[in-house]
Amino acid sequence: MTLHHYLILAALLFCVGLMGAFTRRNAIVVLFSVEIMLNAANLNFIAFWRYSENPALLHGPLFTLFAIAVAAAEVAVGLALMIAVYRHFKTVDLESMDTLREE
Amino acid sequence: MSSPTATAPNYELIQQDGLETSLLEVSMGPHHPSTHGVFRMDVKLDGETVVDLQPVFGYLHRNHEKLAENMSYLASMPFTDRLDYFNSMTNNWAYALAAEKLVEIEVPERAEYLRVIMAELTRLVNHISLVGFFINDLGALGTPLLYAFREREKIMDLFEQASGARMMCNYFRFGGLRNDVPEGWLDRTREVVDRFPDFLDEYEKLLCENEIILSRTQGVGCLSRDLAISAGITGPMLRASGVNYDIRKVDQYGIYNRFKFRVPYTDDDVGDCYDRFMIRMLEMRESIEILKQALRDIPGGDIIGKAPKIFKPKPAEAYARVEGPKGELGFYLIADGTPKPYRYRVRPPSLINLTVLRDMCLSQKIADAVVILGSIDIVLGEVDR
Amino acid sequence: MSLEPLTLTDILIATVPLMLIFATLFAFTTWLERKALARIQNRIGPNKVGIPCTRIGLFGLGQPAADGIKMIFKEDIVPRGADRLFHLLAPILALIPAMLVLCFLPLNFPWIKNIQGLVKPFMLDGAVIFFFAITGLNTLAVFMAGWASRNKYSLLGGIRAVAQMVSYEIPLVLSAVIVVMMVGSLNAAEIVKEQADEYWFILSPWGFTAFVIFFIAALAETNRSPFDLPEAESEIIAGYFTEYSGFKFALFFLGEYIAMFAISGLAVTLFLGGGDGPGVTMNPEDQGLATEAFPGLSAVWFLAKIFALIAVMIWLRGTLPRLRVDQLMGFAWKFMLPLSILNILVAGFAWHAEQLDNTIITVITWVISFAVLYGAASGLNQLNRGKVRPREYKYAE
């Protein structure tokens, strides 16, 4: 196994996430996709750390740890927002939330 | 079916602005493990909270009253066993009392004593198994229930020795009892009665201080004194709501005036499941006192009075009631001079106590609804008749 | 450290006996539970099924096998509205995490020494946190079952289960934190070694408190009485597995018992000294492997302790009714959580006091911490209890 395997896998996963974010209209699915992208980035961090010159510094895992914590906070706030949005618009469909669009 | 006086707060669903929460309608029963028979509760739930509850019964309707109007007086005696199949003895007694009122038969002394003994044994059977079922509804794994059934078994054996059947005793007759108890029966009864308090001690130790039972039952299913009175609640449930009313004391039917016993009741106007549970526990001790006195004083002699060979009362009407283990059990008879009653009516305590179910369950949790139903102590044979 | 030296044989040696042993123990435990509950309830329990085609009863030890055969041949019913895929996956998902965490238990089976590589399953450095992570998956299985059955009782049971498991995971983890703090490692083997060297953590006041909290939370995590609300028979039929029958039900059953073993095993590891006991010496240099009077003694001790805990679980099940759902939540958040946080503080202070290496100070610390914890527990109890207490009744003459 080499670093490249992991990098390509991470790129693939990131793009799957990106595709979800671009092509789905349900806000919760978009949130899924953002999570997938974040996780792909985390995989990159860990892979770089594993194949780095000086793994003892533990930069990769530490950064990933922080990223996971931030992502958890993001999911919590994101879902709370989604519920607030749902309360307002009665839907989580992104295309029907268009009050800012000029008619 | 709503109760006559609904004083429970009118529950409004918390409609959090915008977030639509729909009510969950659950039809509990008729084949639900803890509806005590074929009884159904249509429950509307907001989360776990009961918002509305509709009791549905009649699955066990057997046309008891109409049947009785088409057969001789004596022939409905075995059918009264099947009303509240836990307490066939008290059912028999109430019916026999009503018939005896119609034709005014004297009951011999020994029969009266035996009737009291049987009725109080029945009360023990009913209360002990009710408490067992009640704790089962609270979620215990049948341990208290099986202890209760172990003791119940001993009393059932006594019933079988005396009457030939364990549950459907059919033992009372107009003017007395069907047959005398066999030899040695009184001694065996004394033994059972003397041992019963030991069991009760153990049982109280197991249940009465258990923190989980306390917190599950206190403040749950409160029935206020006013509602209890206006809904016609009787029996231990009424006494648990703070009314001191016991037909054994009020009417003093049979020979209850000869016995010294106390009636436990509560003073505060709470009437929750814990009160109903504890009142029954305490009543058992008083029943034992009555039994001890009766077994001490019982005389010899006949067991059936001079009853007419063909029971054909003159046109009259009679209502007789007893303090059944579940409440006031009454039989109302109208005779029209034929061997069959013109009108035959049962006042079933289970049914009338059940009418306040909705008021007690509203805004409680779904788990409490089961517990409250358990604490009412219904038998569907009596509710549906 | 690398994965490479591990061969397939090593993996099989490490896992297959473990699975076989625990599956057998599961069968034995179902028998034990039925028998013990029966005796508690003054019944006899299963006593007929023994050796087939004979009248030899063997105290009914054949009962689990008979049950298993029955389960396999029972019709598997899937409700019409159900999500067939998830309905199938849920019991499997319930079993896998429970089986998986077994390999984090520091069980010193004799054959483990034969494994070539350095990596032993339980030597994972973060074994404890892995344990909690993977046990958490059980929640999903329960939710999946409740949702996929398309039955109101199942759904109620599933939601109850999720709420309950999520809430009780917090005190569970917080009480394990104390041990991790004291040892300074998440490695199960090191935790056991530390206890063998010093004292079993259950013997200290904070350790005892943590153990009690852990045990109660473990009951809730494994849906055991008095916290068996997700499968409360008297309220919601059988909760999330109302619609399960046949072998899928058996899988749920198996998963539940294996989870019981797993969480008891963790309690034994954290608080009861793991495989430590008379005739066992833990080797400091050999990463948790022990010198034993005879091979397997340490594993026997470990399993004996697990069974002691399971016996208590059965005993509790035979005695107690269950809590209500709001009381359950209140108990977790208003009683267990504050107490376990306080316990962490107490343990922290106590640890620093012990570093001073002065007997008098240590004794004083122990007494004070015991008093503080007991006082806090009673105070919280009083606060939560409100007006709930036995009442007096009047008598009318």
Added chain:
Amino acid sequence: MTLLGSGIFKGMAVTFRNFVGSYFHRERLPTNDYSWRTEGSLPQHAGDYPKEEGEQLRDTTTVTNYSRNFPMLLHDGSEPMDTIRCVACQICERSCPPQCIYIEKSTEKKEDSSGKMQFYPATFDIDVSVCMSCQICVEVCPFDAIVMNSQFELSTPNRFGGLLLHQGDLLKSNDYYHKIHPEEAAARDKRIADEKTAKEAKKKAAAEAAKKKAEAKAGAETEAGDEKKEVAE
């Protein structure tokens, strides 16, 4: 202040005592474990269930004196139909609450055990799937012909015909009755005997009285006018 969780510990102490006690005190066990008994004394074991239609089970009766299950018809002698007590008066049929008895009266009379000419039931069926074992038929029977059997094992492979008991199934000898309900049977026999003697005594007395009266009548016909006067007063 009580100990924390003391109520739970008390409860656990109780269950523990019961756990241990169930091994030492047999009376704690409410169930009967028939496997403790030897083969012969088992009241019933699974292999004994009837396999063919009409096959009857071994005698299964309970021991308490008043045990009752379904009614049976009594006969006094060796040949059941010749000594049947029932005279087909159909009182039991009329008073049976669930109406499970069906009787057809015979057209001609036959000698009963005491040599008297009586009707007898040509058909006497009891549908035990309807019967509720209430014993009313026993109480109303003026001839002590129907009493309660205590045989409880009536399982049959035929659920329609098998539960309709015919006369032949119902007829049991008085000795059998004595065997299953000794006290009750003795009391009943004593009462029958008493009634019989009383009846005979009464008859005798009546006969004597009649005789006496006849004699008196014959002897005192002359004083008839006075007697009439007395009666009138």
Added chain:
Amino acid sequence: MNEVVAFWILSVIAVFGALVAVRKRNLIHGVFALLVFFAGLSGLFLLLLAEFIAAVQVLVYIGAVGILLLFAIMLTERVTGDDDRRVTSRGWFWGLVVTAAVFVVLLLPAIQQLPPPKAAQTIDPSVKELGHKLMNPYVVTLEVLALLLTAALIGAVTAAQGVRMPKEEDSPE
């Protein structure tokens, strides 16, 4: 050898999970597919010897985020998605194009510009070391993170609770 097999299995699981998660109509199925993706990723972390991260991944993503998503879905949407509504957004075609472009851009440096891959060193990571690192150089980060999480907690609760209308006082508990 073991590692290669494990890598391929895990990466197939991860990609499959991710694809199903973003394409499935039924949202509950989607969440579970997402959880499969997380699990696969956690396996990959384990393969890279970052065992603590793997555990945290399972604990946080599968244990917490998964449950949170499930509840959010049950609160908001019709979950099964078997109605005929369109699930893709209006600009889905351009989205796909952009995605493909990004993929190519991402792959190019990975293939061309990096130094030729070298074998990984043998390392012996320990959780203890990670803990020390968190305490020594990164303690401020840790504290800030704690603050962030607290803020997120409060924010989430406030946002989800909405503006509660002043209710009558007889609202039941």
